[in-house]
Amino acid sequence: MYLLFQYLSTIVTVITMQKSKIIIIDDEPKILRFIAANLKSLGYDPHSFLNGLEALEKIDLLDPELILLDIMMPELDGFAFLKRLRTFSDVPVIILTARGNSTDKVQGLNMGADDYLTKPFSLEELFARVQAVLRRSAKRLVNNYSTSEIKNGEVIINLAQRRIWIGNKELKLTETEYGLFSLLMANAGKVLTHEQLLSDVWGSEYRDDIEYLRVAIARIRQKIKQADYKAGLIVTYPGVGYMIANTEVEKHQL
Numbered sequence: 001m002y003l004l005f006q007y008l009s010t011i012v013t014v015i016t017m018q019k020s021k022i023i024i025i026d027d028e029p030k031i032l033r034f035i036a037a038n039l040k041s042l043g044y045d046p047h048s049f050l051n052g053l054e055a056l057e058k059i060d061l062l063d064p065e066l067i068l069l070d071i072m073m074p075e076l077d078g079f080a081f082l083k084r085l086r087t088f089s090d091v092p093v094i095i096l097t098a099r100g101n102s103t104d105k106v107q108g109l110n111m112g113a114d115d116y117l118t119k120p121f122s123l124e125e126l127f128a129r130v131q132a133v134l135r136r137s138a139k140r141l142v143n144n145y146s147t148s149e150i151k152n153g154e155v156i157i158n159l160a161q162r163r164i165w166i167g168n169k170e171l172k173l174t175e176t177e178y179g180l181f182s183l184l185m186a187n188a189g190k191v192l193t194h195e196q197l198l199s200d201v202w203g204s205e206y207r208d209d210i211e212y213l214r215v216a217i218a219r220i221r222q223k224i225k226q227a228d229y230k231a232g233l234i235v236t237y238p239g240v241g242y243m244i245a246n247t248e249v250e251k252h253q254l
Contacts, residue, residue, distance in 0.1 A: 007173050021044075021045045021047065021065065022044050022046050022065065022066045022130070023048075023064045023067045024046055025048075025055045026048075027070065027074060028070075029050065033120055038127075039130070042127065051074070051075050052073060055067075056076075059088075066094075067093045069093050069096065069113075071080060071096075071099055071104070072097065078095060079107065079111060082113060086112040090174045092115075092133045092175050094130065095113045095114045095116060095130055096126075097118065097119060098138040099118075102211075109211070109215040109216070110219065112133060112174050114136075115212075117129055132206070136202065150182070150185050152185055155185070157185055166227040167229070173223065176216060177219060177220050177223075179201045180197060180216050184234065187244070188244040190243060191240060191241050191242070192242060193240055193241040194207075194210050195208075196209070196241065198213055217234060220234065221234055
């Protein structure tokens with residue numbers, strides 16, 4: 001217990017002054033109360049829901065920084081909730097589920113989840129994942145580029161507005177996908193390794209989790225295709241990494 005207290009105290013020191021609002025959705029009241037109480041003790045602002053339908057009605061009002069989502073729930077399961085959520089929100093989502101097979105994991109990531117944690121899990125692991133996802137979101141709120149816009153052919157990223165355009169169509173990406181795509185665009189013509197992309201976008205603790213990267217790239221490619229853009233914008237270097245193909249990139253200064 002003392003080691004756990006030390007661990008939690010360490011996490012508290014790196015939490016920002018403003019409380020991060022977190023929605024927890026789980027049909028098990030005991031699990032819900034347990035997670036909420038521990039998140040609150042760390043300075044977060046948790047909001048609990050026993051079903052996805054009720055949570056969906058409160059998303060806009062609460063405007064959370066993160067959602068912790070159980071999969072196996074009555075009325076509206078986690079996958080159905082995630083599908084509806086992604087039609088109007090890119091808020092980061094961590095899936096919490098007893099179903100630990102790789103098929104469910106890939107399905108969750110394909111539907112726009114940012115991370116996946118299998119029950120039973122330790123508090124240390126849960127809080128580490130929460131911290132990592134919130135850190136990624138906070139990092140992308142800061143303009144890390146000395147430009148206001150990146151242009152690559154018909155593809156334009158407005159960094160100030162965090163919006164992406166392909167021709168006259170807007171490319172809607174999740175927070176994680178936006179971070180990945182903008183990093184590739186800012187380094188167009190350069191091959192970025194799996195480890196570089198995972199470390200810079202997800203965090204150093206994810207540098208070996210290539211599955212996260214592959215799923216995110218596949219989702220971005222699918223959305224680019226839906227925007228009727230030519231194929232081959234993102235080039236795969238098997239066993240190495242990825243690169244944005246067009247090297248004629250203009251960066252407009254602030």
